[in-house]
Amino acid sequence: MIIRMIKTRLAARSTVAILLLVALLGMIFLALAMRIASNQETERQYRQLEGLLNTVESTLQIACFLRDQELANELLAGLVQNNTVAAVTITADDQVLAQGGDDSQLLVPEEQQAGQHRAELVRPIYSPFDDAKVVGGIRLIPDRSVIRQEVADSIFFITILLLVQMAVIGVGTAFIVVRLVTRPIATISHRLHRLKAETGEQLTLPRGNENDEIGQLVNDVNAMIDYLIKILGTERQLRLQREVEEKKFRTIFENAETAIFQVDESGHITSFNPAFLRHFKISETNLRGNPESTIYDLAGSQANLLREQMESCRQKRANSELEFNVAEDPTRWLHLILSYLDDNLLQGVANDISERKLAELDAERRATTDSLTGIGNRAGFDNRLARLVRQGHQNGQRFALLMMDLDFFKEVNDTYGHQAGDQVLVAVATTLRSAARKTDYVARVGGDEFVLLLDNIDNEHQAIRLAEKLLEDIRKPIDIGDGVSASVGASIGIALSDRRSGVDEIIKRADAAMYRSKQGGRNQFHMG
Amino acid sequence: MVRRLFLILALAGAVGSTNVVQESMAQEDDGLVLIAHPESGIKTLDRDTAVNLFMGRFTKLPSGITALPIDLESARDTFYLQLVNKRLPEINSYWARLVFSGRASPPRKVDHVEEVLEIVANNRGAIAYVPRSVIDGRVVVVADLGALMEKITGL
CATH class of the missing domain: 3.30.450.20 (PAS domain)
Incomplete structure (x- = not known):
């Protein structure tokens, strides 16, 4: 839970970090203080021991001088009573006069104690009667446990102070961080959470943070909201426009x-x-x-x-x-x-x-159709002939032009009237059409003048056969109403095209042939 | 420091005492000498041995005979001043501290020079100090305190 708090709470994290720092520093200080206190205490104890030795030195001199164990023991008992003294050895000329105190400390080898500062006090003892003559010595071992106890006592106070300091700093840090940082941020976060930014609502500034980083943050957020709202508005408008356009186009497309x-x-x-x-x-x-x-x-x-x-x-x-x-x-x-x-x-x-x-086709048809007989007229003929000539030039296909003039038509007209004449013309046209192949072109190009264009012709025989049949059919009497019939004939000129034929040339040939048929007594055909 | 100061005082004392000795020598012209029994086995005695014998450290003479140091009451002051450069109160205090230990005892105190000579003549281990002028054939001189003193001042 604490780890979760450290991860999720700024205040907890800062507090723990600062506490760790203070604790570390505290421990370093404590270690230093311990060392200094220990040294000072050792020094103090050493001085105390020296003082102690000074007071008993003259007696000690006598004891050593006389190698007096009794006196030495007496001295030893006095020294050991002092709580800073762990053990004492008094010697006279390499002979141990008296030895006592805490044996364990006494037995600690000197090398091991050498590392410690002034581990023991060793003094030569001079003769009471000759300052130059050494008659013995004393070895005084201080009680380290006393030193430790003293050090512990003085360190205890420092430790308490440090703990109090840590507690105060911890609580203070948490309070300050919560007050100055976390709470404003939480407030902003909470407001931001409920903020309807899309409506352009702005973030309110926590009081007291107007000029600091948090204020800056809020201002920036607001500026961003403004900017986004503006962009959003433009975007929305564009989208609406596009939708309308799209709808328009869709409608156009669909309808x-x-x-x-x-x-x-x-x-x-x-x-x-x-x-x-x-x-x-x-x-x-x-x-x-x-x-x-x-x-x-x-x-x-x-x-x-x-x-x-x-x-x-x-x-x-x-x-x-x-x-x-x-x-x-x-x-x-x-x-x-x-x-x-x-x-x-x-x-x-x-x-x-x-x-x-259809209207165009109709008009075209109309323009090239003889209104009386329903077959082609001159314009239609001209068109078709021109096309055939062109095709002939291109692929060498041959065609035949039959030019036909009715005999005695003027007489019919004069005798029975124009209506009868028209009926004759219609009848002739019908005859021509039924006689010709489907692909052949039939037209009336003048009053009683007809033409046939026979395409895909190889030789004159087909044309001649058609001419003969036409002469025969046209000769038959034509019913013109009221039981009256009229008879007409035909003079036909035939011209066959070749690769080099021109429009005028082929017409001229057919015309000349037709003229000869007329001169020859009518009801006949000639090749041109 | 303290020790050095003490040393200076001691030297000053020594110089002072030298004056005293010279005065007494001038008056009596008769310095103290150490005497022993002719059969004590010692010819001369150096200062250290004298100190050890008179201050109770040695209980036997260098020759192995049990020592019997004798104090001459009238010359004690001069003798100890010359021997160990100490006044009588210090010497007394020294012996006082050893009252209960029983390890060593002070020299036997004798009031008259004659009595001293008598004791030395009768004890092979006896050793004593008397003015040079009173010695006779019964004892031998083993050291001259003046000469010992010269050694001290020479130090």
Whole structure:
């Protein structure tokens, strides 16, 4: 418990440390004092013994002179009675006259006592009648136990003083440390414990410590609280702002009509919003349940187009745009922007442009379609011809141009009216379309002038066969209402392209051939 | 220190006593001599032996005969002053201390010179002091106190 207190209490620790120091010092002082007292006591005793010897010396001289054992014993008895004398030996000319006292002390060899200061008193005894003549000697051994007792007595007082000093210092130290250090610290600690620092509450200073280290500590703590509160406030505000922003973006992301998604290099979709699911016509469970599915799976037939675009985006590290037909549905179009995020990740933004795309396609179709017959018009023909010529230049593929002019159409118009003429034109167009292959292009380029573009033609036979069939079909009477039918014919010029054919050149050839058919009596075709 | 002071006093005393002896010698011209029986076996006696015999330390003469020291009452004062440089009260006090021990006894006191000579003549172990002028053939002189004194002062 004491060890715990020393570990946990400053006051206890300081007190024990100071007490140990005082005790150590006390012991050193005590040892010193003991030594000094012992020396002084020995000296005192020695002097006392000398005095004692002086008083009996003359008698001693006589005893030695006469070798008088009686007298010597008498003297010895007197000396030994003195409590500072342990033992006495009186000799006369090497003969022991008298010996007595504490035998044990007497028997201690002289060498052993030599270490002690003035262990014994030895004096030669002179003849009473001749100061120069030694007639004997005395050896006087002091009683060390008396010295020890005396020393112990004087040390006892010093020890008591030291103990009192230690007690006073101990209590004083504990009191001072508790009063000046521990208690203010404990107070601060207690307050700090209950302090609601997050509210900006400040630590109150213990009274009397305003200007010392504890005051400094409290001030520093308060300054720190202020600083932290300020930082905390800023941080909180920033976090709120960020949350709002994030919410905003999340809302935008979640509710946008625009599909937003990220796709890695292997085409896996790593993130997407609800619009993405709508635009790409896929359910979330489907997408999530199938981690191996890629965007290419969703692209279907357009996968290669998408792959190319993504690759170019990755390489150029720039945005890449494409219009994208979804899920093999011709009415669904997306405008897709791919942005480079990093080498592994692209971000896609897709908008539904079906409406615009369809309108565009419709307008295009309208612009290249003859409104009366539903087949191509001149613009459409020009476009298609130009494309075919271009393709021919590129890959050497050949095509045929059939140019056809109706015979006797003016007459039908004049006889039965424009409406009837129109009906004839529609009927002819229908005939042409049914006769031609699906891939062939049919257009009306003038009032009663039609053209056919037959691509992938190797030789003229296919064109000739078609021309013959057309001549036959067109000759058939055409019902123009009210049980009346009209008959028309056709003059056809055929031109076959080669690798070097130009637009104008091939038209001119077909035109010339057609002219010859007309000159030749109509209902016939010529090769140009 | 004390001892040294004592020594000085003793020397002063010795010088003083020398004066006394010289005065008495001047008056009587007759110094004390130590005498013994002709058959005592001793020819001369040195001071130490004389002191030991008269102060009771030795009980036998150097020749082995039991010693019988004799004090001449009238010359005691001079004799002890010359022999051990002490006054009579000191000598008396010395013997007084030995009263109970019985180890040694003081010389036999004799009042007249004639009686001294008589005793010495009749005892082989007797030893005594008398003025040089009174000695006769019955005794022999073994030491001259004046000569012994010279030794002391020579010390």
